[in-house]
Amino acid sequence: MTGIAGRFSGLLAAVVLLAGGCGSDLPDDDARELRVAIGSDLRSSEPGVNRDAVSDEILNHVVEGLVAYREDMTVGLALAERIDLSADRRSYSFHLRPGVVFHNGEPVTAREAKWSLERAFHPGSKFSCSYWFDGSQGHRIVGIEAPDRLTLRVNLDRPDAMFLTKLANHQCLVGIMHPASVARDGSWAGPVGTGPFRLAGHRRGEYVMLERFAAYRPRPEARNGYAGARRALVDRIRWQVIPDPASARAALVAGEVDIVGNVDVGAVDELKVQRGIHVVSVPGYDWTALLMRSRSGLLADRNLRLAIAHAIDYRGLAKAASFGLSKANPSIVPLDSPDWLPGHAAGYVFDPALARRYLVRSAYRGEPLVIETSRAFPMLFDNAVYIQSMLQNVGIDARIEATEWTGMMSRYLAGDFSLMTMQFSGRPDPVLGYRVILGDFDRDAWVQWQSDAAASLLETAAGEQEPGERRAVFVDVHRAMIRDVPILQLYNIPVVNAYRTDLRGVQPWGLNKLRLWGVARQ
């Protein structure tokens, strides 16, 4: 037995020694490599097509647009050196930065920029947000021209202050790419962009590898959101797919990954006590809400919706569900946004007695109300549990039904629910935020709020260039929303990044997207 044990220990020791040289599948010069944990794989390498949050995050390192969001969610410059707006505010001339080259070494000219925009916006395009530019929501692009080598002109059918905001969007990235991104048969070959990193490898289910693009020319100004200088300070970024969040945290503590973005708030305390780990949290733009199907059924009764609204302790809920990292926000405009004015603080007071009075006035007679939720995101489920307890406290028979994410999204898009805890990706501009919920009940099943007055106000804000004027309009829209009680905004989801202390330059920001240019190992 001793002999067998001895031989087994010998084998284990050999494996451990081998493992010493390969804490992970990394080359020896891994000091120049950043290893980032991602929860799911790159879905598609085509920006804005078949996208999700992880794909957006990775591709924003590879592909750049003409413009990009700054930290404060205003629009900054990226590939454009300057923008001229015509007197009638319908024609935008983008003057491209000279000397910028694609990953294949070809210079960036207006020809490629025109090709990129036309490919994204042509009818039948698979680009997720083509409806932003085809007149479905606001303006329609009526012409894209390249009057000279470095000038791209985009003509709209009407003035629209949202055009640049949409063009800068990080989710529906309108990337400027070389036509070599597409194969001869028209199929997608891979992004030949201009970003500080280029796509160097992808092993599905395992990792995505980005390599520093040596010929990249950063903008002169400092890094600012997705705008400003994008200096690659490491040779490679390895986006390691780790589906289990606990495994991702263990890999971080073990030093096998350097950064975990989007850390669950419940794990913050656990990570903070670990040696060699920094945990940083900033207010986020993503938001959580309680959806109420107000178009028909029980919840069409405003008194019942008001009873629900006053039964919820928003401050307590935000504190408990975010582990103290977030505050209640009754508005769709994020707390940290420059568009948030004190007028957005107007919400519903937590008052169980008032809630009970509204309940008596309503048509509600003790019917069970199901709160749909999902465990895919811990906060959604936690919100549902807290809200269920608060509603039961005032006499509403609230029940919880937890389904997985795809099933819940399907019900959300079909409007097939009574109550639902939901979270939305942050929209940098309040117009885009309100358009997530506002619309026509008869036209779209996902619409949460139908209000001609609010829609008209939003149209005004969309056409208005002056920030002060727009912000005043947003306060009016918020007041209308509070009056109609179509949806209950809860709080903004904090952005939490955890990373090894030997990194510098990691800066979480409101959009909950890692930006790994400007990040290096000390």
Added chain:
Amino acid sequence: MTGRLIFRKLLLAVPTILIVSVVVFLLVHFVPGDPAVLIVGDANNSELLARVRVELGLGRPLIEQYADWLGRIVRLDFGRSLLTQEEVLPLVLSRFSVTAWLVTIATSLSTLIAVPLGMIAAWRHRSRFDTGIVLLSVLALSVPSFWMAIMLILLFGVELGWLPTMGYLPPSAGLRSLAFILLPVVALTFVQAGTVLRMARSATLDVMRMDYVTFARSKGLSDRRILFRHVLPNAFSPVLTIVGLIFGNLLAGAAIIETVFTVPGLGRLLVESITSRDYPVIQGAVLFISLVYIAVNLLVDLLYPVFDPKLRTKP
């Protein structure tokens, strides 16, 4: 005899596969949600949603979709992933090779460890050793695999820093790949060993109560000869059945272990494709798994005569 057995099993496999394909097809299509929902996400665009559904072919009648899929399967065309556009068959095969490598090692190890221990425990029935083995098997059966996996990660990966906590290298990478599969293999082996241990012990106990074992003892045969010559061949058949079942189950998807250790295996692929409603991948993977299951069962059937002398005799 063997040829006929294989032919009969393969013949039986055809209706099994057909039933599996229909059930899986219907189940995945009746579950709420479809891949178009994920592709469109919270873009909140009904037109786009409808268009994506048409592009993915989801608007066609189910029977038409099924017939189309089955027609292609017959030509070994498993289709392409709706989300990633990858070909399903190479995808399933590549993921299966990872799982097969992991599970074969774990099953072999657990069998090699658990069968002798179970037999010795039965041979020393009601001794301290036997009690210890029973307790160990209960522990192995009671511990959830994900808990075991996380504990191994925390101990050997985080605290001691000896082994990688995640990732995978194929066997072609040589000895380095062992470091990556050691913890998943230990987690799988431990959990499987409990079942095999109990079965080996109880099967051995049953055989030891047989008259011919008493007769062998009375003849004065040595313990070793009785155990290996008379008990093991007769006790191994039920153990083999269990090992075959476990092996088949794990090949079908050691999903939890693969997820926790970030191993790109078939189980993880299946879970991911179910959550994203990637119909061709789900259908292809399940069909493949049922084929594997049939193959494993056939292998077990063919192995019975190797261990059980009674089954070698022709009627």
